[in-house]
Amino acid sequence: MEKKITIAGFGGQGVMAIGQMLGYASCKAGGNALFLPKYGPEQRGGTANCTVTLADVEIGAPESRYVDTLIALNQPSLERFLGAVRPGGLVLLNSSLCRWTGGREDVKLAEIPADDIAREIGSPKVANIVVIGAYIGLSGVLTERQMLDAIEEKLGKRPELLEMNRLALKRGMESATPRT
Amino acid sequence: MEKKFLKGNEAVAEAAILAGCRFFAGYPITPQNEIPEYMARRMPQVGGVFLQGESETASVCMVYGAAAMGKLAMTSSSGPGISLKAEGISTLAGAQLPAVIVNVMRGGPGLGTIQAAQSDYLHATKAMGHGGFRVLVLAPSTVQEAIDLTYKAFGLAVKYQNPAVVLMDGWIGSMMEPVTLPEAKEPVKNAYTGWGTRYYNPSGTDVDVVTSCLLEPDRQELLNIHFGEMYETWARDEVMAEEYMLGDAEYVIVAYGTAARAARTAIGSLREKGVKAGMLRPISLYPFPYDALKRLDKSRVRCILDTEMTLPVQMKDDIRLGVTDAIPVHSCGRSGGVVLTNEDIEDALLRIIEEEGK
Amino acid sequence: MDALYERPKSLTNRATAYCPGCLHGVATRLIAELIDELDARADTVAVLPVGCGTLGMFHFNTDIVVSPHGRTPAVATGVKRSAPEKLVFSYQGDGDLAAIGLAEIMHAANRGENFTVIFINNGTYGMTGGQMAPTTLVGQKSTTTPEGRNPAETGYPMMMCEILSQLRAPRYIARFSLDCPANVIQAKKGLRKSFELQRAGKGFTFVELLSNCPTNWGLSPLECLEWMRENTMKAFPLGVFRDRED
Incomplete structure (x- = not known):
């Protein structure tokens, strides 16, 4: 198994955190992972994207022409990276901030209102955890338990924080709606 | 043992510390900034020295001073900064001092781009400075290998009393992968054996004269011939592929x-x-x-x-x-x-x- | 019979490499005497520059590290931070310190590095043949200012003690002259104070010594001394510029 996922959005949306958390979780679960961030020269604003590879084999190329999944957190990211999704691949949209305008008939589409869900839970900051939940729910690449272990280790064990993240992950897993 | 999920630049810095490096001087340049930042946090914890130099040249010269005192020392940079360090690297080689230089390569020439590239092969392997010297150049392709080769580079630098270079592209520096860290070596003080002492210590054996300036053509030629023989030894014993x-x-x-x-x-x-x-x-x-x-x-x-x-x-x-x-x-x-x-x-x-x- | 005068142990037994009449010899001897007096020969590291000062590696019978041109304070920083127990001094000429090494001296001073910088100011690049230095006086001829230094084109002499005194960190900054025995004695006092402050861990100390260059000035040794009094010492006032108690 080897899955490449590109995650893209505005700087500050937690793009890198999503990629890193997926990598941590895979590593912690005994699998392989490669997280590759890409930055522009700007320190703030602009766009951010990263590619994470999750695998149970040795990982070769950190970056390929096509990825298995695109997680687009805003509209420009969707437009920029849609062409990089391999036929049959998955596009996961943050429907709070971007909408599907078509252009690819050969990919699976799933939408998740990550920011809306995060606000409902009570912290806009957990939108990226909602997205992670949606991704592992749809792909089955990592289990909820494996993901929670990594979140707990990296984002802290304070009970209220942990509960918020646990809830965000769960809501993400439940709320992703595949659409064809 | 559970593996750590580390970023290449930070992994290289930790590997240096595990190899016994206790002196780091560097200067900000993308895409290697995590190395000095990591060293700034970590060196004080292990009783080592971190310095942010006023320039690339000053940083490598601080490393030269530390190496002269027998410390395992390292500096890091990327293409444009490595050009500036050329003077110091040549000085290290000429004075026969060990040190490790990490080049996290970006696009060039000139200021080029800050994104990952492999633009410094010729610079690293043919002439990292004036004077016709060589450095050992090791090129990792994974974060694990970046750790292993950095660790090894210190050993080679000491073995040959010569700078060694870890040449990695910006992707290795910025990517994160699962890794296992090697065991920590005790920092040891290296004895200076360069030719400065041989020729400029007329009064006995109790002082070290660390210099790349031999002044006399005959002595300089002897050193150059010695270097040539050493490079042939590398070709026989140190090739890795x-x-x-x-x-x-x-x-x-x-x-x-x-x-x-x-x-x-x-x-x-x-x-x-x-x-x-x-x-x-x-x-x-x-x-x-x-x-x-x-x-x-x-x-x-x-x-x-x-x-x-x-x-x-x-x-x-x-x-x-x-x-x-x-x-x-x-x-x-x-x-x-x-x-x-x-x-x-x-x-x-x-x-x-x-x-x-x- | 007591010896009244002998070679300091911190000097090698070797004829001088400096030109006849050059005050580098006086400066070198002062430093060596002081190291002996402080019983510090085994614990001293001299960090030498590029220029005539490089010849110090023939003379100082101490550990020596020869620096690339102008990086002397950066090298001394690496030395001292790696071996804080050593008595460390850099020995630099005006080209090394005030031209190519300006960044290094400013930042070592600004960090308050705990070593001593000994700055030999003779207003010229001696070893390379008498080119204009940052400290060359207005109107002074050099091989690269054949008509004399013209401030409209090449600016004015750089006053390093005064410039460094703008920084907060340095502990001691002073300028002396080596033109006559009375001034040499004062210079030695300043050097002693610097070394003692360093040994007490008090931070950055800087001693500028006004010097000469008979060869490139084209004057006899005695004429040089007179010229220093008439010109150099008027342009570069002697004195203590910083003596900050903690």
């Missing part, structure tokens, strides 16, 4: 660093298509694995594809020295920080095969 699916290969990709990872994926896909591709991956770029190229079966290997993240490719002359004209050498790559993918390599090789068929 990985041979990947070369056993039956008709098409041999030569690639190092991240380019070699893309090549590995490409080879998998080419083999599925029935193309017998393999790879020679130089790990030590200087000394270069000429012998592995010489050993290639010239009756079987149809061509070599020099694959690099820089254009024009820079390793081709060395590959040609290895295979002479017995095997044609083609090249493929991307440059300036543009991503080199496995598909780029696969396409390039398939195009060459198609041309052959015509």
Whole structure:
């Protein structure tokens, strides 16, 4: 198994955190992972994207022409990276901030209102955890338990924080709606 | 043991500390900033010294001063900063001092781009400064290997009393992968054995004279001859390369660093298509694995594809020295920080095969 | 019989490499005497520059590290931070310190590095043949200012003690002259104070010594001394510029 996922959005949306958390979780679960961030020269604003590879084999190329999944957190990211999704691949949209305008008939589409869900839970900051939940729910690449272990280790064990993240992950897993 | 998920730049910094490095001086430049930032946090914890120099030149000269005092010392930078460090690296070599220099390569020449590239092969392997000296150049292709080679670089630098370079592209520096760290070595004080003391210590044996300035042509020539002999020793004892699916290969990709990872994926896909591709991956770029190229079966290997993240490719002359004209050498790559993918390599090789068929 | 005068142990037994009449010899001897008096020979590291000062590696019978041109304070920083127990001094000429090494001296001073910088100011590049230095006086001829230094084109002499005194960190900054025995005695006092402050861990100390260059000035040794009094010492006032108690 080897899955490449590109995650893209505005700087500050937690793009890198999503990629890193997926990598941590895979590593912690005994699998392989490669997280590759890409930055522009700007320190703030602009766009951010990263590619994470999750695998149970040795990982070769950190970056390929096509990825298995695109997680687009805003509209420009969707437009920029849609062409990089391999036929049959998955596009996961943050429907709070971007909408599907078509252009690819050969990919699976799933939408998740990550920011809306995060606000409902009570912290806009957990939108990226909602997205992670949606991704592992749809792909089955990592289990909820494996993901929670990594979140707990990296984002802290304070009970209220942990509960918020646990809830965000769960809501993400439940709320992703595949659409064809 | 559970592996750690580490970023290349930070992993290299930790590997240096585990190897006994207790002095780091550096200057901010992308894409290596995590190395000095990590050292700023970590060195005080292990009783070492971290300094942010006022310039690249000052930083490498601080390392020179520390090495003169017997400390294992390191500096890091990227292309434009490495150019500035040339003076200090030449001085280290001339004074016969060990130190490790990490170059996290970006696109060039000039200021170029801050994105990952392999633009400094020629600079690293042929002349990192004036005066005709060489440095050991090690090129990792994974974060784990970046750790292992940094760790090893300190040993080699001390063994030969010469600077060693870890040459990695910006991708290795910024990517995160699962790794295992080596055991911590006790920092030891290195004894100075350079030729300054031999010639400028007329009063006895109780002082060290650390200098790259020998002033007398006869002494300088002796040192230059010694260096030549040492480089021949490296060529015999310190060559490192990985041979990947070369056993039956008709098409041999030569690639190092991240380019070699893309090549590995490409080879998998080419083999599925029935193309017998393999790879020679130089790990030590200087000394270069000429012998592995010489050993290639010239009756079987149809061509070599020099694959690099820089254009024009820079390793081709060395590959040609290895295979002479017995095997044609083609090249493929991307440059300036543009991503080199496995598909780029696969396409390039398939195009060459198609041309052959015509 | 007591010896009234002998070679300091911190000097090698070797004829001088400096030109006849050059005050580098006086400066070198002062430093060596002081190291002996402080019983510090085995614990001293001299960090030498590029220029005539490089010849110090023939003379100082101490550990020596020869620096690339102008990086002397950066090298001394690496030395001292790696071996804080050592008595460390850099010995630099005006080209090394005030031209190519300006960044290094400013930042070592600004960090308050705990070593001593000994700055030999003779207004010229001696070893390379008498080119204009940052400290060359207005109107003074050099091989690269054949008509004399013209401030409209090449600016004015750089006053390093005064410039460094703008920084907060340095502990001691002073300028002396080596033109006559009375001033040499004062210079030695300043050097002693610097070394003692360093040994007490008090931070950055800087001693500028006005010097000469008979060869490139084209004057006899005695004429040089007179010229220093008439010109150099008027342009570069002697004195203590910083003596900051903690």
